[in-house]
Amino acid sequence: MSAELNESHLTEAAILAEVAASTGLPLEEIEPGDALADLGLDSIRLMNLVETWRAAGAGVDFPRLAASQNVETLVATVLGTLR
Numbered sequence: 001m002s003a004e005l006n007e008s009h010l011t012e013a014a015i016l017a018e019v020a021a022s023t024g025l026p027l028e029e030i031e032p033g034d035a036l037a038d039l040g041l042d043s044i045r046l047m048n049l050v051e052t053w054r055a056a057g058a059g060v061d062f063p064r065l066a067a068s069q070n071v072e073t074l075v076a077t078v079l080g081t082l083r
Contacts, residue, residue: 010056010082015075022049032072039071053078 020027022045030039036046046065053060059081068074 010053010058010078012075012079015053015078016071018049018052019071019074030071032070032075034071036068036070036074058082 016030017027019039019041020030023030023040025039041049043062043066047062050060050062050065058078060078064077064081065074068077
């Protein structure tokens with residue numbers, strides 16, 4: 001995960017890059033409609049992403065992100081919580 005990520009850098013591309021790094025998948029293989037579980041984004045990985053994005057200024061929490069149906073919803077949720 002990027003230690004230099006901050007709110008001004010918290011973009012859709014940055015979020016997708018963090019998801020790719022967390023799952024070990026190439027970024028180009030991740031599609032907006034992909035289900036998080038199908039990507040291998042389990043609760044431990046998701047919690048790590050929550051902490052990364054909180055540190056970057058997003059007001060995300062685990063339950064809201066865990067309820068995301070797919071990558072597109074996850075990105076929208078994170079971006080919608082920026083302070």
